[in-house]
Amino acid sequence: MSGGREVPSEIWALLDGLVNGTLTPDQHARLGELLAASAEARTLYFDYLDLHLGLRQTALAGQTARPLAHLQERLAARRRPRRLGIAVGFAVAAAAAIVLVARRPSKPESVASLASSAAARFVGVGSSLKLGDPLTSGREYALREGRAELRFKNGVEVIVEGPAAFVVHDQMRMTMKMGKAAVHITPGAEGFLVDTPVARVVDRGTRFAIDVNELGETEVQVVEGAAEVSASGGAAPVELKRGAAQRYAFDGTLNATAVAYDESRFPLVMPDRVVSYTVTQRGDTGGAEDLTSITVRRGSQVNIYPVERLIGIELIHFKSVIAGRRNHFTSTVTGGADPRGERHALIDSDRNLNTGVINPGGSPTPLDSDPVMSDPEDPARPNTPGMAFRFRKAVRNDAGPDVVLFDFQPIIQPEYGDPFHVSPLHFAPGLHSHTVRRFDMGVFSPEALTIAGFRLNTFAVSASSLGELERVPLNTANDFTVTSKALAVGIDLSVLGYAPGALVEGLFIQDVLDNTNMVDPVFIAGLPPLD
Amino acid sequence: MATPVDLDEDPTADPGSAATDAFLKEFAKHQERIFAYVYALLPHRPDAEDVFQRTSLTLWRKFATWDRQSPFTAWAFGVAFYQVKNFIRSAGRDRLRFDDQLLDRLADERGTTVERRDARLAALGECLKTLDDSERALVDGAYRDEENIKELATRTGRAVQTLYNRLNLIRRKLLTCVDMRAAAERSAT
Numbered sequence: 001m002s003g004g005r006e007v008p009s010e011i012w013a014l015l016d017g018l019v020n021g022t023l024t025p026d027q028h029a030r031l032g033e034l035l036a037a038s039a040e041a042r043t044l045y046f047d048y049l050d051l052h053l054g055l056r057q058t059a060l061a062g063q064t065a066r067p068l069a070h071l072q073e074r075l076a077a078r079r080r081p082r083r084l085g086i087a088v089g090f091a092v093a094a095a096a097a098i099v100l101v102a103r104r105p106s107k108p109e110s111v112a113s114l115a116s117s118a119a120a121r122f123v124g125v126g127s128s129l130k131l132g133d134p135l136t137s138g139r140e141y142a143l144r145e146g147r148a149e150l151r152f153k154n155g156v157e158v159i160v161e162g163p164a165a166f167v168v169h170d171q172m173r174m175t176m177k178m179g180k181a182a183v184h185i186t187p188g189a190e191g192f193l194v195d196t197p198v199a200r201v202v203d204r205g206t207r208f209a210i211d212v213n214e215l216g217e218t219e220v221q222v223v224e225g226a227a228e229v230s231a232s233g234g235a236a237p238v239e240l241k242r243g244a245a246q247r248y249a250f251d252g253t254l255n256a257t258a259v260a261y262d263e264s265r266f267p268l269v270m271p272d273r274v275v276s277y278t279v280t281q282r283g284d285t286g287g288a289e290d291l292t293s294i295t296v297r298r299g300s301q302v303n304i305y306p307v308e309r310l311i312g313i314e315l316i317h318f319k320s321v322i323a324g325r326r327n328h329f330t331s332t333v334t335g336g337a338d339p340r341g342e343r344h345a346l347i348d349s350d351r352n353l354n355t356g357v358i359n360p361g362g363s364p365t366p367l368d369s370d371p372v373m374s375d376p377e378d379p380a381r382p383n384t385p386g387m388a389f390r391f392r393k394a395v396r397n398d399a400g401p402d403v404v405l406f407d408f409q410p411i412i413q414p415e416y417g418d419p420f421h422v423s424p425l426h427f428a429p430g431l432h433s434h435t436v437r438r439f440d441m442g443v444f445s446p447e448a449l450t451i452a453g454f455r456l457n458t459f460a461v462s463a464s465s466l467g468e469l470e471r472v473p474l475n476t477a478n479d480f481t482v483t484s485k486a487l488a489v490g491i492d493l494s495v496l497g498y499a500p501g502a503l504v505e506g507l508f509i510q511d512v513l514d515n516t517n518m519v520d521p522v523f524i525a526g527l528p529p530l531d
Numbered sequence: 532m533a534t535p536v537d538l539d540e541d542p543t544a545d546p547g548s549a550a551t552d553a554f555l556k557e558f559a560k561h562q563e564r565i566f567a568y569v570y571a572l573l574p575h576r577p578d579a580e581d582v583f584q585r586t587s588l589t590l591w592r593k594f595a596t597w598d599r600q601s602p603f604t605a606w607a608f609g610v611a612f613y614q615v616k617n618f619i620r621s622a623g624r625d626r627l628r629f630d631d632q633l634l635d636r637l638a639d640e641r642g643t644t645v646e647r648r649d650a651r652l653a654a655l656g657e658c659l660k661t662l663d664d665s666e667r668a669l670v671d672g673a674y675r676d677e678e679n680i681k682e683l684a685t686r687t688g689r690a691v692q693t694l695y696n697r698l699n700l701i702r703r704k705l706l707t708c709v710d711m712r713a714a715a716e717r718s719a720t
Contacts, residue, residue, distance in 0.1 A: 016699040018574055020680075028627040036633045039640075046644040047651070049571055051706055054655045057563070059674035132636070153643050187714030188650060205714060 006040045008303050009531065015045065019052040030306075037278065037295050037304045039115045039132065039151055110134025111171040112158075115151035117446045118271050119416065119438070121162065122148070130446045131276055135168050143179065146445065147267050155186030161267035178216075182209040182223070182268045195232065199248045202228040202237070209266035221245040221261055223268060231256060272297045272400035273440040274488040276447045279353060287452030288486055289335075290351040291406070291523055296490055298530060299399025307351050310404075311395055311526035315344040316506065317373035317388035318469040320361045321462040331359045333408065333454045333522065338474050344466070347521055348389065353406055353486040354454040356522030357469065361385025362511030366421035366433030371508045375465040383464055386510035387521070388425060394503035395526030401490025403507065405436075406523040408451055409443050410482040416442045417487040418519040423508040424496055434495040435512060439487040448485040451522075456480040486522065554594040557603045558587065564645050565590075565607050571641045572615045572634055575627065582618045586611040604645065612638045650713050658708035666701050673698055 014031040017023035023031070034041045112135045114120075122129055126141040135141065135150065143162035150158045153171045160166055164179020175195045184207045185192045192203045197216025201208060205225040212218050220229050222240045229246055230237035231254055238256070240246055245261040248254055275295040279288035293306045320331075332343050334355050339345060347357040362385055371384035395402050407417045417439035424431045441448045457477045463469040493504050504526075511518045565586065570579040589610050597606045615638075619628055629637065662670065672683045673694070680698075684691040 012699075012703070016695070016702070019702075020695050020698070021576075022695070023627070025627060032629050032633055035629070035637070042637065042640055043644065045637075046571055046641060047706065047709075048702070049574060050567060050644075050648050050651055051655065051702060051709065053563075053567055053570065054652045055670055055702075055705075056674045057652075058656065058659060059671050154647070187710045187712075188647060190714065 005044055006302055007038065007044050008034055008041065009301065010034070011041055011044065015048045019048070033293060033306055034304050037276065037293060038302065039113075040302070043155065110153070111137055112150050112152040112168045112174075114148060114446060115157070116149035116270055116275060117146065117441070118148075118273055118275075119146035119441050119445050120148035121145045121415075121442060121444050122446075127444070133446070137168055137170060140165055140167050140177070146442070147270060149270055152189070152192075154189045154192075156189045156192050157184045157186070158182070159184075159267045159270060176210055176212050178212050178214060180209070180211045180265070180267055182266050183207065196248075198232055198250075198254055200230050200232055200237075204228060204239070207268070208240075209263065209268060211265065215250060217247070217249040219245065219247040219259060221263060221266065223263055223266075229256075269300065270297060272299065272490070272492070274401065274404055274490045275302065277406075277449070277486075277488060279449055279486075282452035286450070288353050288449045289452050291353055292351075294404060294488065296401055296404070296527060298401055298490075298527070301399070301530070303527075303530070305527060307525075309528055311528060312392045313348050313389040313506075313524050313526070314392060315348045315357065315387065315466065316390050317371070317375070317383070317386075317508070318344075318357060318360060318466050319377070319383045319385045319387075319464050320359055321385065321464050331456060331458045332357050333456055333480070333520070335452075335454055338457050338477060340474070341470050343470055347524065351523065353449075353522050354408065354451045356408065356520060357387065358408070358520035358522070359518040360387035360509065360511060360521075362420070362513045362518065364513050366435060366510070366512075367423040367508065368427070368433065370427055371423065371425070375467045377464040377468075384508070384510075386421075386508055388506060388508045389524060390425075390506035391504070391526045393526070394505055395493070396529040397493035397498040397500055397502045397504060398527075398530040399500075400492055401527065402493045402504070403491040403526050404524070405489055405491065405509075405521055407439060407487045407489070408454075408484050408520045408522050409487050410480075410484045411443045412482060413443075413517050414515070415444065417489065418517050419512045419514055420519040421510045421512055422491055422496065423510070424498075424504075425506045425508055430499075431497040434491075436489055436491065439489040441487055443485045443487065448487055451484050451486050454480055550594060551591070554591050558590065561604050561607060562587070564604055564648065565611055567645055567648060568604075568608050568638075568641050569611050569615060572612070572629070572637055573618070578618065578622070582611070582614050585618070586614045589614065605642065608638070608642050647713075651709050654709045654712035655705065657712055658705050661708060662701065662705075666697075669694065669697055670701060 011034050014023065014027055017027055018031065035045055114129050114131060114133050114135065117131060121144045122141060123144050124142045125139045143160055143164045145162040147159055147161050150160065159182045161180040164181065165177040167175045172191060173193050177197065183192065183194060183203055185203045185205060190203065190205050194201045194210060196210065196212045196218040199218040201210060201220050204227055207224040208227045209221045209223055210218065220227065220240065222242050222244050224242055226239055226241050228237040228239050231248055238246065243261050245259045246256055247259045248256050275297050277294040278292045280290045280292060281287065282289050291307050293304055295302060295304045332346050334346060335352065343357060346355040371386065371388060372381055373388055374383055377383045409417055419435060419437045421433050421435050423433040455477055458475050459472040460475040461472050463472050493502065498504055509519065566583050569583050569586065573579045573582055590607055593610065597603065659667065673680050680694055681691055684694050
């Protein structure tokens with residue numbers, strides 16, 4: 001598609017409905033959700049409205065679309081006495097407008113913002129960036145790992161892959177000091193240029209990729225359209241066309257050589273993943289409570305799901321006892337009192353990101369046969385440590401992630417979440433377990449939100465079955481105060497060997513027992529099928 | 532804190548004065564942009580027209596407070612934003628509205644996308660030439676009087692939905708054309 005508008009496909013129909021005046025209140029609310037969740041969607045929204053207004057203006061050409069006459073009439077009308085109420089209303093309005101006018105322009109003018117992140121980890125200046133935040137011109141941003149998508153005011157998109165260091169100057173220029181980036185320019189932004197320590201690349205439309213090593217040596221690949229490349233210092237530029245690659249390297253002096261084109265080395269797109277999520281905030285101190293929507297990139301399509309559209313789960317098994325380990329207790333996290341007898345609801349019946357049934361047991365090696373899930377546990381055939389859940393409706397294996405799991409993670413614990421195994425409930429030929437070693441975001445990623453404080457309950461004994469989870473007596477309950485983030489990961493059912501389109505009833509998860517930290521699920525759901 | 536001003540004593544409130552002329556000159560230049568700004572926040576034409584009118588009046592009243600070091604549109608958008616918020620607050624809950632957070636965000640971003648409008652409008656003019664006669668007739672008919680697509684359906688013997696569907700496709704096609712043309716025109720200069 002031209003323009004590369006990375007928007008959920010459903011937005012088109014909503015925009016049409018909006019301009020045709022046929023949108024229902026539900027659809028309007030949905031449009032609001034999509035716009036709130038995606039900068040791309042908002043750009044499309046503006047462009048679409050402009051097109052709509054432009055068509056009206058054109059159709060009315062010949063007549064003055066918006067005559068000044070109305071204003072002149074109103075000006076004349078001011079000579080006549082007006083009702084007091086209106087006069088006061090205007091006075092208040094005008095006074096407030098003054099305050100507003102004084103306030104708004106003081107916002108720093110930004111040329112680019114952080115549009116999206118795939119576990120981006122900035123250090124230094126950018127370490128507190130959140131999605132949508134403006135970047136400061138002239139500052140060096142250091143991206144240690146992950147991918148960050150920058151959006152310039154004129155629509156230029158740059159995906160930077162860490163480790164990388166870059167500076168944004170204005171909406172037509174940036175410097176890549178080191179690292180990889182892919183630049184995609186939108187219509188109207190031709191001439192966008194990227195400087196490196198040894199070269200200058202001018203985008204002539206529409207997409208190129210660049211790799212700068214620690215010496216500043218630079219490789220440029222043109223993915224679509226054309227780019228002009230020159231050694232810095234005013235050398236004559238060379239025009240590279242689609243599929244061409246050039247490298248500027250030192251060999252005594254700086255030499256330019258044509259190299260093999262290999263776009264797989266570059267961060268051309270953002271990966272399929274949980275892109276972001278939205279929550280309700282607790283009071284004014286903040287902190288995420290209820291999940292309200294998640295944005296997931298599935299098979300290069302960005303979908304925004306309000307929590308109501310997700311497929312819920314039912315907890316069907318829990319065992320935290322691990323042979324040969326002591327001091328490993330069943331725990332739950334709650335917002336208030338221990339819901340004994342209904343503890344399962346903390347993970348399977350609420351949207352809260354600060355409640356869950358945590359610390360399931362695990363195993364260093366993943367399952368290769370059906371888990372044992374008796375309730376009560378049969379001592380002759382011990383239950384499998386871990387937890388299992390059934391989807392309230394079978395989840396279809398579609399492109400990209402099909403299931404999402406949120407883990408709460410104190411910021412002092414492993415940065416990219418607690419690794420876990422995920423397995424089918426019933427093994428069949430072709431099916432196998434998969435180990436999730438990294439969540440889609442880390443505790444320092446801009447897309448990971450801080451969760452509101454919660455109460456950590458530990459129990460006097462560990463539970464060996466779901467029934468025991470509900471019954472075991474409470475040992476301690478204390479407020480957990482270490483700053484914690486909700487990390488999300490999308491799980492593609494294909495990684496378990498399920499065929500495309502397969503319907504999956506449920507999953508089993510186990511901690512990998514790589515350290516003393518256990519996976520802490522606070523929300524799990526299936527995604528609805530793609531259209 | 533701002534002090535309420537007695538607007539009836541506002542020195543600019545004199546049609547025909549130099550201040551009013553200066554205002555009308557600026558306003559005429561930017562009014563479509565201001566409307567486009569309001570419309571993005573309040574995408575319902577009658578509401579947007581209403582707020583636009585109120586905004587116009589406020590801008591004129593407060594014209595003396597415009598700091599000429601900053602663009603007229605930046606100032607006007609600030610005033611319009613307040614008018615939109617005020618309108619939403621007073622218009623009740625039964626109407627279709629975006630929430631405050633989204634409004635803030637749209638307002639911030641709209642201020643900058645409005646800058647691309649002129650080039651895109653020019654491109655649209657060219658793109659309209661690529662439509663065939665029946666497409667052009669539909670666009671003209673539907674847009675000359677937006678409320679009357681039903682009449683148009685009756686007149687042309689088609690279902691309203693069919694006309695909407697065709698119109699949607701035409702807009703999609705024009706958007707793609709505008710994207711490409713805006714690109715070509717910028718790179719030519």
